[in-house]
Amino acid sequence: MTREAAVNAVILLLLVAVPGWALYADEPFTITLATRAVIFALAAVGLNIALGLGGLVSLGHAVYFGLGGYAMGVLASHAQNYTPLMEWPFVIEGTKSMPVIWLTAIVVSAIAALLIGLLALRTSGVYFIMITLAFGQMIYFFAISWPAYGGEDGLSIYVRNGFPGLNTLVPIQFYGLCLALLLIVLLFSALLARSPFGLALNAARQVPHRVETVGLDPVRLKLVALVISGAITGLAGALFADLNRFVSPTMLSWQMSGEIMVFVIIGGVARLFGPVAGAVIFVLLEHLLGGISEYWQVFLGIVLLLIVLSGKGGVIGMLAGRGRAHD
Amino acid sequence: MTDAILSTHGITKSFGALKASDDITLDLRPGEIHAVIGPNGAGKSTLIGQISGSLAPDAGTVRFLGQDVTRETVRARAQRGLGRTFQISALAMEDTVLQNALLGALGASGRPWRFFGSALRNRPLRDRAEAALDRVGLGDVASVRTAELSHGQRRLLEVAVALTLDPKAFVMDEPMAGLGSEGSKQLTGFLDSLRTEAPILLVEHDMDAVFALADRISVLVYGRVIATGTVDEIRADPAVREAYLGDAA
Ligand SMILES: Nc1ncnc2c1ncn2[C@@H]1O[C@H](COP(=O)(O)OP(=O)(O)OP(=O)(O)O)[C@@H](O)[C@H]1O
Numbered sequence A: 001m002t003r004e005a006a007v008n009a010v011i012l013l014l015l016v017a018v019p020g021w022a023l024y025a026d027e028p029f030t031i032t033l034a035t036r037a038v039i040f041a042l043a044a045v046g047l048n049i050a051l052g053l054g055g056l057v058s059l060g061h062a063v064y065f066g067l068g069g070y071a072m073g074v075l076a077s078h079a080q081n082y083t084p085l086m087e088w089p090f091v092i093e094g095t096k097s098m099p100v101i102w103l104t105a106i107v108v109s110a111i112a113a114l115l116i117g118l119l120a121l122r123t124s125g126v127y128f129i130m131i132t133l134a135f136g137q138m139i140y141f142f143a144i145s146w147p148a149y150g151g152e153d154g155l156s157i158y159v160r161n162g163f164p165g166l167n168t169l170v171p172i173q174f175y176g177l178c179l180a181l182l183l184i185v186l187l188f189s190a191l192l193a194r195s196p197f198g199l200a201l202n203a204a205r206q207v208p209h210r211v212e213t214v215g216l217d218p219v220r221l222k223l224v225a226l227v228i229s230g231a232i233t234g235l236a237g238a239l240f241a242d243l244n245r246f247v248s249p250t251m252l253s254w255q256m257s258g259e260i261m262v263f264v265i266i267g268g269v270a271r272l273f274g275p276v277a278g279a280v281i282f283v284l285l286e287h288l289l290g291g292i293s294e295y296w297q298v299f300l301g302i303v304l305l306l307i308v309l310s311g312k313g314g315v316i317g318m319l320a321g322r323g324r325a326h327d
Numbered sequence B: 001m002t003d004a005i006l007s008t009h010g011i012t013k014s015f016g017a018l019k020a021s022d023d024i025t026l027d028l029r030p031g032e033i034h035a036v037i038g039p040n041g042a043g044k045s046t047l048i049g050q051i052s053g054s055l056a057p058d059a060g061t062v063r064f065l066g067q068d069v070t071r072e073t074v075r076a077r078a079q080r081g082l083g084r085t086f087q088i089s090a091l092a093m094e095d096t097v098l099q100n101a102l103l104g105a106l107g108a109s110g111r112p113w114r115f116f117g118s119a120l121r122n123r124p125l126r127d128r129a130e131a132a133l134d135r136v137g138l139g140d141v142a143s144v145r146t147a148e149l150s151h152g153q154r155r156l157l158e159v160a161v162a163l164t165l166d167p168k169a170f171v172m173d174e175p176m177a178g179l180g181s182e183g184s185k186q187l188t189g190f191l192d193s194l195r196t197e198a199p200i201l202l203v204e205h206d207m208d209a210v211f212a213l214a215d216r217i218s219v220l221v222y223g224r225v226i227a228t229g230t231v232d233e234i235r236a237d238p239a240v241r242e243a244y245l246g247d248a249a
């Protein structure tokens, strides 16, 4: 086992053991915190596919996170109000079923990523960052000014949505569901990095002109990466809204985009478990320091700065040493 | 002319006031090595860029395998079988040597949309990649990170990636640059045998290599072809001696 694999195994163990202890010690709030961390991790695993593998510095991943959240909010609010989502040309009812909501969140954010990618990938560097940011702001202000789904105030859902065979109202069961999704997506992400597609994408990040010279299209590779990335972050958004039973434009804000990126950078860009480590550390700091000072984000900033300046590839890089995972 | 694999007709390209390609017409025939020589800044790489598709000519056409490919992308020309190597190595430095060769094999397969299954363990891809590495003598360093290769080894890997494509024509921009005399000799021997597989348009500064390899030589000065001919003809050409070769010939 490499050192990185050992570090990953420890993180995985913590993700099982800490909520397990919390259940035993009857500390439901700890389980909620862990759920928050796991969902953030999922969002960041999504971003890491675009950022780490594809080199796409997307400062607009809150778009997908928020769209996933609104997919949940819109479907569930129609279901709880017994009003159809749409009646013409065919009837679409709301739903309280998580699998349907997830699928919707994935499809909607994938489509958004496709459209944004088609435009943003015409540029690169700072322009790419700015375009993704601009799209984020556009959709954020749209959500604020559209009264049908709560506008600025957001949408509340009274009862958490359901999953066949589980009682999602029990914190540990919902946590287990989120963790299972995170593990599935981590597995997918690990496979993706080693796949022929991953190989080509990896090269497209480093030397796009080489990729063209062997007859492949680097822009299309990056576009597909962005779509996969957005879809995963969208799924996380649906879970996040379900955790809070609430969705608001905050989920679409550029601060949210920044936070998702911070998770990845703290943990380690392009590291399989980097986003997980980053999200866990973020939620811990938020909880521990947030209780002490309103300005806890200043400390977060210092942590971030130290990590970036050390140049070791995030926390995973510091613990596991340098070197890319896949060979 | 009719049996040329690759040809340019009146290629012209300006960068502002600078004419980097001035009415360049040349061709590459089956089984030959056609060397393009010329002083620094003569426009050799600019010519290669237009042949391979990364630069669009202002005027003129490029034909490959009987088709006009002037408006085609780099990708389309690669798919037709144009194998290019870069003057400045274009390799994925973070990846291993084998992964770089695999990229070529993947491009040749034309099927990059495979999201599952290991690229490294894919037999057809790997066989193709390893065969190319073995041919240039990089088989032993397949698992080394490309960033750790010597400059000369990177030049060889550049050639190996082109080999994985099984091209119908090679276009090589100074493959010998920085190889050292031993490495140059080796690569010269290799290119000599390669021409029977596919003809090579060879941009090169190393005159020993050019004189040893070239069936024909074109001399480029200030974007113009001032002479095309056999090694002996070029060596004897007074204009070429004055403009470029000096005492080297
Ligand atoms: N993108 C560009 N924009 C402006 N000028 C350029 C550009 N590319 C090349 N040039 C100029 O065109 C001329 C030809 O350049 P090119 O790189 O083709 O020369 P070369 O023959 O390959 O030289 P070398 O032997 O140094 O590789 C040079 O004067 C160069 O400065």
Ligand SMILES: [Mg+2]
Binding pocket: B044, B045, B046, B087, B173
């Ligand atoms: Mg050049």
